[in-house]
Amino acid sequence: xxxxxxxxxxxxxxxxxxxxxxxxxxxxxxxxxxxxxxxxxxxxxxxxxxxxxxxxxxxxxxxxxxxxxxxxxxxxxxxxxxxxxxxxxxxxxxxxxxxxxxxxxxxxxxxxxxxxxxxxxxxxxxxxxxxxxxxxxxxxxxxxxxxxxxxxxxxxxxxxxxxxxxxxxxxxxxxxxxxxxxxxxxxxxxxxxxxxxxxxxxxxxxxxxxxxxxxxxxxxxxxxxxxxxxxxxxxxxxxxxxxxxxxxxxxxxxxxxxxxxxxxxxxxxxxxxxxxxxxxxxxxxxxxxxxxxxxxxxxxxxxxxxxxxxxxxxxxxxxxxxxxxxxxxxxxxxxxxxxxxxxxxxxxxxxxxxxxxxxxxxxxxxxxxxxxxxxxxxxxxxxxxxxxxxxxxxxxxxxxxxxxxxxxxxxxxxxxxxxxxxxxxxxxxxxxxxxxxxxxxxxxxxxxxxxxxxxxxxxxxxxxxxxxxxxxxxxxxxxxxxxxxxxxxxxxxxxxxxxxxxxxxxxxxxxxxxxxxxxxxxxxxxxxxxxxxxxxxxxxxxxxxxxxx
Amino acid sequence: xxxxxxxxxxxxxxxxxxxxxxxxxxxxxxxxxxxxxxxxxxxxxxxxxxxxxxxxxxxxxxxxxxxxxxxxxxxxxxxxxxxxxxxxxxxxxxxxxxxxxxxxxxxxxxxxxxxxxxxxxxxxxxxxxxxxxxxxxxxxxxxxxxxxxxxxxxxxxxxxxxxxxxxxxxxxxxxxxxxxxxxxxxxxxxxxxxxxxxxxxxxxxxxxxxxxxxxxxxxxxxxxxxxxxxxxxxxxxxxxxxxxxxxxxxxxxxxxxxxxxxxxxxxxxxxxxxxxxxxxxxxxxxxxxxxxxxxxxxxxxxxxxxxxxxxxxxxxxxxxxxxxxxxxxxxxxxxxxxxxxxxxxxxxxxxxxxxxxxxxxxxxxxxxxxxxxxxxxxxxxxxxxxxxxxxxxxxxxxxxxxxxxxxxxxxxxxxxxxxxxxxxxxxxxxxxxxxxxxxxx
Numbered sequence: 001x002x003x004x005x006x007x008x009x010x011x012x013x014x015x016x017x018x019x020x021x022x023x024x025x026x027x028x029x030x031x032x033x034x035x036x037x038x039x040x041x042x043x044x045x046x047x048x049x050x051x052x053x054x055x056x057x058x059x060x061x062x063x064x065x066x067x068x069x070x071x072x073x074x075x076x077x078x079x080x081x082x083x084x085x086x087x088x089x090x091x092x093x094x095x096x097x098x099x100x101x102x103x104x105x106x107x108x109x110x111x112x113x114x115x116x117x118x119x120x121x122x123x124x125x126x127x128x129x130x131x132x133x134x135x136x137x138x139x140x141x142x143x144x145x146x147x148x149x150x151x152x153x154x155x156x157x158x159x160x161x162x163x164x165x166x167x168x169x170x171x172x173x174x175x176x177x178x179x180x181x182x183x184x185x186x187x188x189x190x191x192x193x194x195x196x197x198x199x200x201x202x203x204x205x206x207x208x209x210x211x212x213x214x215x216x217x218x219x220x221x222x223x224x225x226x227x228x229x230x231x232x233x234x235x236x237x238x239x240x241x242x243x244x245x246x247x248x249x250x251x252x253x254x255x256x257x258x259x260x261x262x263x264x265x266x267x268x269x270x271x272x273x274x275x276x277x278x279x280x281x282x283x284x285x286x287x288x289x290x291x292x293x294x295x296x297x298x299x300x301x302x303x304x305x306x307x308x309x310x311x312x313x314x315x316x317x318x319x320x321x322x323x324x325x326x327x328x329x330x331x332x333x334x335x336x337x338x339x340x341x342x343x344x345x346x347x348x349x350x351x352x353x354x355x356x357x358x359x360x361x362x363x364x365x366x367x368x369x370x371x372x373x374x375x376x377x378x379x380x381x382x383x384x385x386x387x388x389x390x391x392x393x394x395x396x397x398x399x400x401x402x403x404x405x406x407x408x409x410x411x412x413x414x415x416x417x418x419x420x421x422x423x424x425x426x427x428x429x430x431x432x433x434x435x436x437x438x439x440x441x442x443x444x445x446x447x448x449x450x451x452x453x454x455x456x457x458x459x460x461x462x463x464x465x466x467x468x469x470x471x472x473x474x475x476x477x478x479x480x481x482x483x484x485x486x487x488x489x490x491x492x493x494x495x496x497x498x499x500x501x502x503x504x505x506x507x508x509x510x511x512x513x514x515x516x517x518x519x520x521x522x523x524x525x526x527x528x529x530x531x532x533x534x535x536x537x538x539x540x541x542x543x544x545x546x547x548x549x
Numbered sequence: 550x551x552x553x554x555x556x557x558x559x560x561x562x563x564x565x566x567x568x569x570x571x572x573x574x575x576x577x578x579x580x581x582x583x584x585x586x587x588x589x590x591x592x593x594x595x596x597x598x599x600x601x602x603x604x605x606x607x608x609x610x611x612x613x614x615x616x617x618x619x620x621x622x623x624x625x626x627x628x629x630x631x632x633x634x635x636x637x638x639x640x641x642x643x644x645x646x647x648x649x650x651x652x653x654x655x656x657x658x659x660x661x662x663x664x665x666x667x668x669x670x671x672x673x674x675x676x677x678x679x680x681x682x683x684x685x686x687x688x689x690x691x692x693x694x695x696x697x698x699x700x701x702x703x704x705x706x707x708x709x710x711x712x713x714x715x716x717x718x719x720x721x722x723x724x725x726x727x728x729x730x731x732x733x734x735x736x737x738x739x740x741x742x743x744x745x746x747x748x749x750x751x752x753x754x755x756x757x758x759x760x761x762x763x764x765x766x767x768x769x770x771x772x773x774x775x776x777x778x779x780x781x782x783x784x785x786x787x788x789x790x791x792x793x794x795x796x797x798x799x800x801x802x803x804x805x806x807x808x809x810x811x812x813x814x815x816x817x818x819x820x821x822x823x824x825x826x827x828x829x830x831x832x833x834x835x836x837x838x839x840x841x842x843x844x845x846x847x848x849x850x851x852x853x854x855x856x857x858x859x860x861x862x863x864x865x866x867x868x869x870x871x872x873x874x875x876x877x878x879x880x881x882x883x884x885x886x887x888x889x890x891x892x893x894x895x896x897x898x899x900x901x902x903x904x905x906x907x908x909x910x911x912x913x914x915x916x917x918x919x920x921x922x923x924x925x926x927x928x929x930x931x932x933x934x935x936x937x938x939x940x941x942x943x944x945x946x947x948x949x950x951x952x953x954x955x956x957x958x959x960x961x962x963x964x965x966x967x968x969x970x971x972x973x974x975x976x977x978x979x980x981x982x983x984x985x986x987x988x989x990x
Contacts, residue, residue, distance in 0.1 A: 003594045004579070004612045007978060010872025011586035014613070374918050442918050 039186035044169050045138045047180050049148055050074055051099045051164070052107075054114060056135035061127055064112040064150060069099050072179045073167055085172060087165040091145070095164045103160045110155045118147040119166070127151065141166040212236070213248050217273070217280045230461045235280070236260050240271050293430035295438065299376035302435050303367050303383035309428055310363045310386035315393050315402040316418055317356035318548040323415075324349040325540040326406035326485040333481070341469050342481055348466055349407075352419075352459050359452050360387075361511070366432070368514030369445055376440070385511035387504050389549055394418050394425070404545060406485050409474065412467055419459040429453045488544035496535040496546040503528045566930075569609070570939040571598055574972050576979075581613045582939050585874040587971060588613060626921055628676025631885040632669055633685035633719075633898050634701060636661040637693040638890045642723050642765055644745075645756045646792055646821040659890035660694045666701045668911045669888045674708040674716075676915075682709065685719040687887070687898045692726040702738055719743065721788075721898075723757070723765065727772035736781025744773060747789045748797075749804030756792060756826070770808060777809035786812035786860060792826040793818070796836050798843035802859050814860035815840075819951045819958065827955075833962035841969055848973070851981055865970040866977060868943070870985045876930065878945030882908065882923045886915065896923060899950035906950070940964045 006012040042056045046065075050073035053066040072078045074096045079086035086092075098104060114134060116125045119141055126134045146166045151159050170177055177186070213232045234248040236259040248255050260268065273280035296302040330343040367384035371377045392399045396413040405411045418425060429452050436446040473480040488496070506525035536546050572578040577595030579588045590598070590609075597605035639658030640647070673682050684705045686698050702718060709716035719741040727735075735742055747753040750766040757765035776785055787810040789801045798815055805813045817828050817836055828836065840861070847859045857863035867873075877883065881897035888894060889901045892911040900906035908923070909916040929935045929946040934957070938944075944963050946952070977984055 003591045004609065005589050006586065007578070007589050007975065008585070008587040008870050008872050010584045010874070011581070011588050011613075013872075014584060014586055373916075442921070 040188070041139075042135055043181075043186045043188060045135055047071075047178070048138050048141060048166055049146065049162070049164050050167055050180070051095060051104075052162075054138075056131045056138070059131050061129065062114040062131060062134040062138070064107060064114065067099055067104050067107050068180070069096075069104065073165075074099070082171075082173065085143075085168055087145070091163055091165065095162060098162060103162070106155070106157060107150065107160060110152045112150045112152045112160075115149040115151040115159070117141065119145070143168050214273070214275050215279045216245060217242070217282055230457070230464065234259060235272065235275070236265075238264060293427070293434040295435035296431060299370050299441075300378055300381060300383075302432065303370050303377050303381075305428065306363050306367050306370075306432065307383045307386035308390065309425070309432070310360055310367070310384075311388045311390035312393060312425065313356050313360040313363060314387060315390040316415075317353050317360065318389070319393075319402060319404065319411075320349050320353040320356065320415070321536075322404040322485075322545050322548065323407040323411055324353065325536060325545050326482055328481055328483045329540070332483075338473055338480060341473060344469055345407075345466050345481070348462050352462055355455055355459065359455065361507075362448050362452055364511040365514060366445055366448060368511065369442065372514050374442055385508050387508050387511070402549065404487055404548060406478075406482055408479070408482065412463065412470075416460065416463045416467065419456055419463055426453065426456045429456065483540075484543040485540065485545045486543065487547045488539050490547070492542075492544055493539065493547040496532060496539060497548070499528050499532040499535060500546065500548055503532065566937045566941075567939050569613070570968070571595065572968055572971055573599075574975070576975055578971060578975060579609065579613070580939065580971055582942060583874070585869070585872040585942055586613065587869065587872070587974070589975070626883065626917060626924070627680075628678075628915065629673070629880075629884050629886050630677045630680045631683040631685065631880065632673050633687045633885070633887045634661060634666050634669060634697075635687055635689070635887060635889050635898065635901050636666060636691050636697045636701070637688040638901070639693055640689040640723070641693065641725060641759060642690070642757060643760045644758070644765075645823055646790060646818050646826045658689075661697055661888075661890040661892075663697050663700050665888070665890070665892040665911055666697050667704050668892070670701060670705045670708060672911060672914060674705070674712050674714065677712075677714055679712065679714050681715045681717065683717045683719060685721070685898075687721045690723055690726060691720055692722060692731060695731070699734065702734065706738075717741070721745065724769035724773040725759070725765065725771075727776065729775070731772075732776045735776060735783045736779070739782035740784075742776070742783055742785045744769065744785065744787050744810070745790070746787045746805060746808075746810075747791075748801035749808075752795060752797075752801060752804070755794070756790075774809070784812065785810060786814065789813065789815045791815055791817045791828075791836065792821075793828045793832050794826060796832060796839050798836075798839040799846045802843050802846070806858055811858055812860045812863075813858055814864075815843075817959070819948070820955045828959065830958065833959040834965075836959075837962050837965045837969075840966055844969065844973060848976070851977070851984065857984065862970065862973065865967070866974055866985065869970060869974045874942035875945050876928045876942065877924065878929075878947055878949070881949060882920050886920075896949060899948065903950075905953070934960070938964070940967050943967050 006014070046054050046056065047068075048054070051068055051071045052064060053068055054062040055065050056062055073087075074092065076089065076092060079092075099107075113127065115127050116123055117137065118124075124137055126137060129137070143166050145163070147161065147163045149159060149161045167178060167180070212235055214235045216228060216231065216233055218229065231247045233245055234255045236255075237245065238258060238260045239245075246258075265272075273282050275281070296305060324346055327345050327349070328338070328342045330339045330346070333339045333342045364385050364387075367386060371383055377383060389402060391401070393402050394400075394414075394417055396410070396417040400414070420426065429449060433446060433449045433453055435441070436449050470479070470481055478484075487493070490497075503525045506521040506528070510521040510525070532546070539546060566582065568582055570580040570582070572580060573595070576589050577592055579590050579595075579598070580586075581588065594605060594608075598609060637658075637660050639660070670684060673684065682705075684701065686701070688694075691698055698720075705716045705718070718738050720735070721743045722745075724744045724746070734740075745757070746766065746769055747755070747757060750764060753766040753769075754764045759765060759768065773785070776783060787805040787808075789805065791798070791801075801815060802813045818826055819828060821827050843859055844862050847857065847862055851857060857866070879885070879897070881887075881900075886894050886896065886908060887898040887901060888911060893902070894908040894910060894915050895901050895903065896906040896908060906923075908919050927946065927949060929941045929944075932941075932946045935941045935944075935946045938960070940963060944967070947957050947963075
């Protein structure tokens with residue numbers, strides 16, 4: 001007799017049921033974060049038709065790989081007590097007889113492929129479809145009657161038709177996966193951690209805890225080299241010496257020779273690093289700047305700092321937007337290489353500028369949350385919305401006044417200095433983040449600040465990349481990638497300036513309402529941004545930039 | 550729990566919460582606190598557990614204890630899907646024990662204007678984002694503000710239709726003012742009607758009388774009779790308050806069943822304006838006896854093939870069967886909030902106009918921050934003495950409003966009742982599993 005037996009539903013659910021491995025549980029699966037990585041879904045469908053096993057891969061069509069007459073779906077006992085799920089006894093008997101008889105014998109010889117599937121009144125021919133398309137079609141079958149046709153090129157017969165049913169992969173009564181699936185079958189094509197098939201993953205779809213490209217280890221206490229900090233390296237590299245670590249190249253084939261081979265992974269799997277926040281960690285994790293920054297003393301001080309940061313975000317967003325127009329329009333740039341370079345650079349700067357605008361919105365949201373929502377700041381003191389322009393911004397040679405400039409070397413150096421990890425912006429948000437960790441602040445605020453901080457790191461990388469891409473065209477005065485751009489005078493720039501002012505006014509009224517924001521103002525500001533872009537394009541074609549300030 | 554002090558004067562760490570409760574009986578039971586999981590165990594093994602033999606405890610641990618998962622249960626709280634509208638903070642009865650100060654809520658009578666009700670309904674439907682919503686009407690006596698009740702029902706139906714969600718209605722009433730139109734409304738709109746009645750005429754009228762002294766029982770039944778005879782889509786339940794001057798339960802259930810109710814629940818009086826009626830420490834063991842006597846009366850009916858009607862027992866069976874494990878006693882401030890006549894949001898109908906429980910206003914909206922902090926503070930794992938009680942996830946720590954005004958009392962009564970219910974559940978599982986929706990194999 002069993003000693004301990006579950007009575008109520010939660011007790012029954014907690015009992016480990018034979019058939020479902022523990023890894024299929026949500027709490028134990030990587031599927032927590034990446035649904036689908038618990039098993040390869042195709043492995044369910046390869047047994048969609050009882051008694052047969054297909055393969056859905058890179059080849060055309062779905063080849064039959066095996067006839068399995070031990071399939072429990074062919075056994076009448078499997079469906080006892082499950083009237084709703086049961087195939088008609090006559091259909092089951094006929095299929096079992098066929099697979100144990102001549103058709104089954106024929107199916108074991110030669111190369112058979114799935115030719116067509118019929119369900120209800122619809123028949124789909126799948127012979128010439130790519131394997132993954134056939135899988136997709138099989139995937140959409142409902143549980144219930146299905147007829148299939150298999151064909152082969154040589155031998156007699158060339159064609160076999162079978163009537164059966166789309167398997168129920170999981171029992172509707174117990175939740176147990178069908179016994180047709182053998183141990184390991186559902187996970188067989190996954191790149192399981194710490195196993196040598198890590199090298200052979202064909203889908204290049206890693207979860208975050210088994211990455212292919214990582215950032216190098218951060219040495220605690222050392223002043224981080226920002227370039228090294230942002231250089232992607234190959235996680236599987238065979239030579240683990242820090243001094244000899246090189247940046248990963250852009251192709252899988254390029255990195256291959258430097259990676260551990262299959263058996264090396266088996267032997268040295270413990271050398272593969274844990275990855276935290278993108279960085280390898282080989283020792284005890286040690287907090288860096290974001291974790292160790294000094295918090296602000298009071299909600300008032302925090303709100304004031306955020307208001308200042310808003311002005312800074314605003315100033316640099318405008319500097320970036322202005323500079324973008326100084327880069328040649330790809331349509332007029334001469335030579336394919338330059339065309340591609342300027343198209344890339346303009347696109348990247350625009351992305352960074354838009355991201356700064358988003359930060360402006362988030363930082364204002366933080367202020368609103370502190371001030372209006374949680375009511376943490378001193379009543380009567382007003383910190384937001386903050387949409388002014390900072391009087392000073394960080395630069396490569398120290399603080400400077402914000403300026404609308406073309407994207408020459410000095411400007412680019414200044415932009416990189418603003419976004420540098422551990423630089424002014426990054427450092428200030430680290431302090432904001434450290435402050436918001438205090439439990440008196442609502443938790444979502446901390447998450448918002450963390451997102452801004454993470455974005456800043458990306459801006460730095462993007463500007464570094466811009467610098468690299470422009471380097472071949474940097475000679476000459478002006479460099480070949482630049483076009484003439486002077487700040488438009490009050491008259492020529494009036495239309496654009498007025499549009500910009502109206503955007504700011506709309507944002508101000510929307511941000512004043514925080515997350516209850518006034519959708520009409522936001523929509524209007526967005527629409528005006530398109531008008532501003534058209535106006536800025538017009539000015540740029542005449543060699544002028546928008547006089548934002 | 551008293552904190553023990555060692556010789557060195559250092560505070561000892563508090564005892565870890567017990568992972569399970571052993572329940573002796575015909576079939577020995579182990580109730581595992583985490584996940585409210587109930588196991589039957591073989592008698593010899595049970596004896597070993599009672600003797601605290603380490604190998605038996607280890608074996609049980611291995612079989613039933615899972616690593617508990619820390620959940621930040623109040624973060625990212627969705628908007629509530631249920632509200633109650635206090636449309637009339639006034640009552641035509643003057644029940645002696647009423648928590649709402651004989652229906653006045655400690656102030657002058659107030660009626661909710663229609664626009665407040667509609668605004669609260671709009672916010673509810675929008676916030677629910679397609680989930681089913683429930684609009685409750687409460688008072689005082691809600692039918693004193695009939696116009697707002699009717700207007701709210703139609704508005705809620707219309708808003709729900711526009712947002713593609715369904716809406717359910719409930720009302721808590723003394724039943725004395727119902728007219729034919731009201732009965733039609735309750736039937737057609739499928740109201741969950743909760744009627745406050747304490748038992749038969751004599752028991753009920755001891756505390757529930759009109760201001761002129763007339764029988765509350767007769768007046769209620771006069772209004773309710775057509776609904777009880779033909780409830781339509783409505784569900785009509787009686788809820789009896791037990792004051793300390795008569796702790797009987799079975800007789801109340803019997804009398805209310807005879808009056809036509811098919812669902813009857815009881816609730817002990819823990820707070821109220823008249824302290825002589827509030828249950829005291831010595832009353833709880835007696836009440837437990839009475840509850841078990843009523844449950845045994847219910848068992849005789851149920852075993853003969855009838856359904857449950859004693860809702861305290863029926864609800865307990867449902868919760869034990871599904872393994873309900875809740876860190877809070879009720880949905881207040883989480884899935885449910887209450888709206889005062891003037892449009893203030895409060896954690897529930899018991900805390901109306903008490904500033905400590907305020908959650909914002911229908912003009913400005915519900916404060917997510919206040920709801921979260923209210924709930925975070927009240928997690929049963931953070932309450933004493935609940936933190937170490939085996940029944941904490943079944944009980945949830947007791948009514949927020951009552952705990953604040955009267956502290957926690959009657960915990961042994963709650964544990965006793967829950968232990969009795971666990972045994973009762975096992976009985977139902979073996980002899981009437983169909984009542985739990987369990988197929989008999």
